Amino acid sequence: MPATLSPEVFEFLKNLTRNNNREWFTEHKNQYVESQQNTIAFLEDLIKEMAGFDEELAKIDAKKSLFRIYRDTRFSKDKIPYKTNFGASLGMGKGSQKGGYYLHLEPGKSFIAGGIYRPEPSVLKELRKEISLYAADFLAIINQKEFKKHFPELDQDDRLKKIPQGFENDNPMAEYLKLKNFIVVYDLKDEEVFDENAVKNLTAIFQLMKPLNDFLNAPLLQG
Numbered sequence: 129m130p131a132t133l134s135p136e137v138f139e140f141l142k143n144l145t146r147n148n149n150r151e152w153f154t155e156h157k158n159q160y161v162e163s164q165q166n167t168i169a170f171l172e173d174l175i176k177e178m179a180g181f182d183e184e185l186a187k188i189d190a191k192k193s194l195f196r197i198y199r200d201t202r203f204s205k206d207k208i209p210y211k212t213n214f215g216a217s218l219g220m221g222k223g224s225q226k227g228g229y230y231l232h233l234e235p236g237k238s239f240i241a242g243g244i245y246r247p248e249p250s251v252l253k254e255l256r257k258e259i260s261l262y263a264a265d266f267l268a269i270i271n272q273k274e275f276k277k278h279f280p281e282l283d284q285d286d287r288l289k290k291i292p293q294g295f296e297n298d299n300p301m302a303e304y305l306k307l308k309n310f311i312v313v314y315d316l317k318d319e320e321v322f323d324e325n326a327v328k329n330l331t332a333i334f335q336l337m338k339p340l341n342d343f344l345n346a347p348l349l350q351g
Contacts, residue, residue: 130173130174130177131170131327132170132323133167133321133322133326134163134166134322136163136166137163137167138235140162141163141212141233141234142235143156144156148208148209153209160197163214164194164214168191168194169190170327171190171194173327174330174331175190175218177327177328177331178331178335182335182338182341184219185218193216194215194216195211195215195217197214214232214233215231215233216230216231218230220241220242225248225348226341226344226345227242227243227244227341227344228243228341229337230242230245231330236318238316238317238318238320239314240316240334241311241312241314242312242338242340243282243309243311243312243337243340243341244311244344245311246308247309247310253294254347255310256292256294256305258344258346258347259301259304260299260301260305262343265343266301266304266343269339270340274336278312278314278333278336279314282304282309283307283312284307287306287307288306288307289306291305291306292305310340310344312340314333316330
């Protein structure tokens with residue numbers, strides 16, 4: 129039976145949100161360690177299950193995939209010392225320029241995501257060229273019935289106001305070429321996170337993201 133997340137993980141995060149200071153954290157370090165270990169065990173089983181549709185994921189170390197809970201406050205006005213979530217990069221983020229997956233665990237705000245987040249300018253240029261050249265293939269992926277049901281649109285938070293240089297204003301893919309991120313997000317209810325079948329259920333949703341990742345990775349692998 130795959131590992132399940134304990135509700136105590138969210139209890140710890142809720143308490144940390146209310147007591148986000150070093151003194152409280154030090155006093156409750158054992159609760160943090162228990163929550164971290166439970167999350168890592170869950171990630172290990174999730175990675176193993178996801179490797180069934182994406183063998184590259186089998187190389188990922190669950191412990192290393194988990195982001196540090198300590199915030200880097202050196203250049204931030206917000207000096208709160210700790211994150212109030214557990215986030216894991218499954219080939220997405222943490223310096224990766226390839227399409228991958230991400231898991232975010234936070235009371236009332238959990239989600240999973242896939243695609244490429246904040247690509248470097250040279251990578252972003254290649255992705256835009258690929259979308260423009262192979263528009264039909266790209267649209268077939270994002271308009272596929274199950275994909276569209278779970279991800280109605282690509283993330284729109286960060287985008288240009290005008291079409292980027294190198295593309296005609298009347299390019300039929302203009303709205304996609306304005307994007308700076310190529311990611312999809314699926315919000316999770318707390319009960320979905322703690323479901324005894326969460327590993328299998330999340331894997332099924334992550335698998336819907338793979339065609340998008342494959343499309344985005346194609347020009348990068350050629351390079």
